[in-house]
Amino acid sequence: MAAQTILDIENAHKQFDGTKAVDGVSFTVNQGEIFGLLGPNGAGKTTLIRMILNIFEPDAGTIRFPLSPDGRFQPERIGYLPEERGLFENRKVSDTLVFLAGLKGVPAAQARERALLWLERLQLERYFHRQIRELSKGMQQKIQLIAAIIHKPDLVILDEPFAGLDPINQELFRDLIRELKSQNTTVLLSAHQMHLVEDLSDRIFLINKGRQVLYGELREIKRNWKEDWVALDFRGDGALLKESSLVKSAQIENGRAQLILRDGVRPEEFLSAIVGKLEIEQIAIKKPPLHHIFVETVTRGPHPHPVPLPERERVQGEGGKGDR
Amino acid sequence: MREALAVARWEFWQSLKSKTFLIATFATPLISLGLMALVIFITRTAVGNGETQLAVLDRAGVFSELQDHLDGSNYRVVAVSDPEAELPQRMQRGEFDGYLVIEADFFQSRQARYVPKPRREGLTVTLGRLEPSGVPRTVREALSQILLARALENAGIQLEQAKILSQGVQIVMAAAPEAAVEQMRAGLAISVGFVIILLLLFITMNSISWILYGVISEKRNRVVEILLSSVTANDLMSGKILGLGGLALVQAAIWAIVGLTVIFVGGPYVGLPTTAIGLAILPFLAWEKLLLYLVYFALGYLLLAALSAAISATMSDDLQSASSFGMSLVFIPPILPLLLFSLVLEKPDHIALKIVSFFPPATPGMMILRTAVGDVPWWEVLLSLIVLALGAYGTMRLAGKIFRTGILMYGKSPTLRELWRWVRT
Incomplete structure (x- = not known):
């Protein structure tokens, strides 16, 4: 069964004072998936999210929600954890959650019940009647996450949910996001922790300077990535690895090599080139992590053999991409 | 609309429960009442029992007569x-407050010397004794009557008769009932108008300062981000205006109840028949105008509150911006009628006042005052209501646009040119 589209953005533009914050962006988000919206700071992610949330209207293009009546934005079906964090400092946790849930159409009694359940789950129940300013930053972040999902939305937009969290809480949030997915809640995830994004996302959209630079299924993107990484433990003279015409860059230390193969070099080619010349103890050939793909794409622009994209989403020309 | 009401309820109840509100509502009036009581107490002790001890050095033998007269x-x-x-x-020692010397030739010279106790500089509390500090009139009249009675007696008129004649003529104050009522009504109308304008200003300023504080802190701590994903900026703004306006009304009501209780219950303790006065003036209140005043008030409040919400939204997080100056400008038009108060009393139909009446931010105050002072043609009332309603609507629309953009702009205040761009879109 093909996934249904829950969010459809087509050729969205937005500019402020002559600066193009979002410049012709198109993508779709499927129901029930975790969709990574990535990009460096100032790439236009927040503007894009605000357009999705109907806070800004796009200057051009459309943003539709095919599953809702008339395809329109329905605030009570969407949850949002903003990157800029904050809650009413002088209000009680209980009152705040009930109010925010109420704005999303949850009756007060039900909201209290759900709030309490969530707080118990996150071991914050004794703060139910406390004022928010008594909570630590991490706790406040949990309260905000609860506020984003307490009304059981179809689509949750999490903007930098892991920022400022310790590793334990990062894992907690990661597990919660997985749980949302298992309940068929769609998650639009924007984050800088590439290992977590890689771990969670089904598909990603990478935006830079207001434009798309990468878009598609994460697995596909990696499979089509131009370079392979080789991790090699060996005995013998490693110099030949450095000198090999197949290798783009190499770090060699104590019989352990980290290599990046030249674009388009297939793993078999490399293997046959070294067989018999080195004693291989252990070898792993894999695609680079998302972190590397992110950095490469943003700093150098999309690689020369872009992953195949749907027609209308293809980035045209070179302008607006990496400067180097 | 549902969202706006939810925001209004939230703002109203949360602020009502807050310590700041409770302190402002209950502690402030209590402290002012306490201060007032203290001032009254000090004044009363300073004045003493209101009697003046007068020493009389009598060389003419009129002391007992004078005593009778001053009884x-x-x-x-x-x-x-x-x-x-x-x-x-002896006077300096405080035995008496002044002395009178009546010489033996009093009946010929028709003179008496009065020496008041020198007042200490700067302390001129004369509450309860509205007499000039110069010659005490009562004493003068008493002496004159003694003089006259003696003269009449000498002229062969019987003593009793002479005493009665010497009392002179007494004027009894009385006014035609109709006119008196009219006068009372007019005076009351003016005072009621004045009080209503003050109340309007007071309520507006209170709730505006809450709006200002709320918007800036929500902007600073970024709660707006969450709120705007659920409600539109317009709903958020209207909710705040409604909720905090209601809160200011509640505060005003609490103060009015406390104030009236103090006046009516406390009045008799300080010798003011406040209950009787209150009951007497009640029928003269222009009830029919109160409804009109309410409409002026509501529209005027919406206008000013929307304006303030927009200005608060453009304020950068630290309050240090040109917008603070803009905020102080908001209060000038509504204060205008009070500044022009004496002119309104004299010439409620002055052309300048008419012009000010149709400048929406000043309309409520000016029209309330003018209708209180005199009769304003019905078309002027109607026109002012229309102008005010349009002004309030336009301001809310405009303010909504500025609010929507400004509330998400952190770190800097917009320039006028930017504001203009927001308004146009």
Whole structure:
């Protein structure tokens, strides 16, 4: 069964004072998936999210929600954890959650019940009647996450949910996001922790300077990535690895090599080139992590053999991409 | 609309429960009442029982007559004897507040000397005694009557008769009932108008300062981000205006109830028949105008509150911006009628006042005052209502646009040019 589209953005533009914050962006988000919206700071992610949330209207293009009546934005079906964090400092946790849930159409009694359940789950129940300013930053972040999902939305937009969290809480949030997915809640995830994004996302959209630079299924993107990484433990003279015409860059230390193969070099080619010349103890050939793909794409622009994209989403020309 | 009401309820109840509100509502009036009571207490002790002790050095033999005449007045006379030279010292010691020397030739010279106790500089509390500090009139009249009675008696008129004649003529104050009622009504209308304008200003300023504080802190702590994903900026703004306006009304009501209770319950304790006065003036209140005042108030409040919400939204997080200056400008038009108060009393139909009446931010105050003072043509009232309603609507629309963009702009205040761009889109 093909996934249904829950969010459809087509050729969205937005500019402020002559600066193009979002410049012709198109993508779709499927129901029930975790969709990574990535990009460096100032790439236009927040503007894009605000357009999705109907806070800004796009200057051009459309943003539709095919599953809702008339395809329109329905605030009570969407949850949002903003990157800029904050809650009413002088209000009680209980009152705040009930109010925010109420704005999303949850009756007060039900909201209290759900709030309490969530707080118990996150071991914050004794703060139910406390004022928010008594909570630590991490706790406040949990309260905000609860506020984003307490009304059981179809689509949750999490903007930098892991920022400022310790590793334990990062894992907690990661597990919660997985749980949302298992309940068929769609998650639009924007984050800088590439290992977590890689771990969670089904598909990603990478935006830079207001434009798309990468878009598609994460697995596909990696499979089509131009370079392979080789991790090699060996005995013998490693110099030949450095000198090999197949290798783009190499770090060699104590019989352990980290290599990046030249674009388009297939793993078999490399293997046959070294067989018999080195004693291989252990070898792993894999695609680079998302972190590397992110950095490469943003700093150098999309690689020369872009992953195949749907027609209308293809980035045209070179302008607006990496400067180097 | 549902969202706006939810925001309004939230703002209203949360602020009502907050310590700041409770302190402002209950502690502030209590402290002012306490201060007032203290001032009254100090004043009363300083004035004493309101009687003036007058020493009389009587060389003409009129003391007992004078005592009779001053019986029931604020003066208590004591006879003193020579030497006169000692009297100033005795007065300084506080034995009496002044002394009167009546020479033996009083009936020929028709003179008496009065020496008041020198006042200490700067302390001129004369509450309860509205008499000039110069010659005490009561004493003068008493002496004149003694003089006259003696003269009449000498002219062969019987003593009793002479005494009665010497009382002179008494004027009894009375006014035609109709006119008196009219006058009372007019005076009341003006005072009620004045009080209503003050209340309007007070309520507006209170709730505006709450709006200002709320918007800036929500902007600073970024709660707006969450709120705007659920409600539109317009709903958020209207909710705040409604909720905090209601809160200011509640505060005003609490103060009015406390104030009236103090006046009616406390009045008799300080010798004011407040209940009787209240009951007497009640029928003269222009009830029919109160409804009109309410409409002016509501529209005026919406206008000013929307304006303030927009200005608060453009304020950068630290309050240090040109917008603070803009905020102080908001209050000038509504204060205008009070500044022009004396002109309104004299010439409620002055052309300048008419022009000000149709400048929406000043309309409520000016029209309330003008309709209170005199009759304003019905078309002017209607026109002012229309102008005000349009002004309020336009301001809310405009403010909504500025609010929507400004509330998400952190770190800097917009320039006028930017504001103009927001308004146009």
